[in-house]
Amino acid sequence: MANITFKLRKPNANTQQLIYLVYRFGRNDKLVYSTGLKVLPRYWNTEKMRVRNLVEALGKEAINERLNLLFSASENFCIETKAKGYEVTKESLKNFLDVFTGKTKSVNENTFHGFVEAFLIRNKERTNPNTGKIISYKVQQEHKRTFHYLQEYERERLNGKQLDFNDITIDFYSDFTAYLQSLGLALNTIGHKIQTLKVWLNEATFKGINTNNQYKNQRFRAVTEQTDSVYLSVKELEQIYSTDCKSERLNKVRDLFLVGAFTGLRFSDVTSLTKDNIKGSTISIEQHKTGKRVAIPLHPIVINIWNKYGEKLPKQISNQKFNEYIKEVCKLAGIDSIEQKNITKGGFRVRQSFKKYELITSHTARRSFATNLYLSGFPAISIMPITGHTTERAFMRYIRVTPEQHAELLRKHWIDSGQYMKIAK
The missing domain is CATH 1.10.150 (DNA polymerase; domain 1)
Known part of the structure; x- marks a missing residue:
């Protein structure tokens, strides 16, 4: 198999060199794996990729035999993997070689x-x-x-x-x-x-x-409950937007969060946005989680942030760090109303109080986008393709709308449709 070769680390050195197994994945990718075997470069046959048959090349038979075994084992692994319909990857071949060479123990998958x-x-x-x-x-x-x-x-x-x-x-x-x-x-x-x-x-x-x-069995089920996750109103988002955090680190996190809050994109999609995703005044992107393409108009705040960083966004940081920093941002912005949260913990229903900024995470941006659009009267059926919800029931569980807000939506509908005026006459 031409993909498998053996090479020395430094072929022109005067000291013993490690022999590496090299497996090429196309033109630009390869696995370079140390066999643990060493040889003096002058005893190495580059063409045959084995130790030369010289009297002074001590241990040549043992080294060549080991290289033959590694070659055959690697070749058989690749053939069998492909026959099973799997792709040979650097990770899978390395794991196999680690077991074959005794670096890690083999596992019995039947247990x-x-x-x-x-x-x-x-x-x-x-x-x-x-x-x-x-x-x-x-x-x-x-x-x-x-x-x-x-x-x-x-x-x-x-x-x-x-x-x-x-x-x-x-x-x-x-x-x-x-x-x-x-x-x-x-x-x-x-x-x-x-x-x-x-x-x-x-x-x-x-x-x-x-x-x-x-x-x-239906009794063996993954039980879940609807959480009391919070959302940020448009007013609160504008409050965050106008807050100078006096820190480049926090300002960048603030801006990334706001892009999520005005696009509805997941954190992983926000941080992967490039110029190629901007088509005129619209974002067009294939969502990482679902693989589906969505188109979202650019909100003025998003345009300002995009231009601020030279038609790109700040570099990605870990989700854990982001969630830590966005709480600092929201605290500085005065997002500190008291929120009650119910949670089943240790088998008991517990009610706890938090300052609102303590509950903010990267996902709050996306939930805020969906909730704010719904409360503005924008049809759920048009929000769902962006949020990825396939049923209206799931969407309604996702957004955060109180009974009072539902009542206000109905009142607004009656006013807009002229029903209040008809009754007044």
């Missing part, structure tokens, strides 16, 4: 633990079947956290016994969720853990590794 460990490794190159794009870092971290909680559960509740597929029963579900509640996790957080567990089990079932289908 639950072995399957999940292998799944977590493949997660770095796994694609979303709906979009064809690599699974996001956030989702990858959720999978790792879920496995961590399962391992903690095994230590605490099973005296260290490892779960296997046949152990994932309705009784396990009840005990595992009770354990997570005892840790004080919120109901939605527990729901995410169960949903992730079901992703693993679906994959293992599809591959014929798991035959226990109790996880498909």
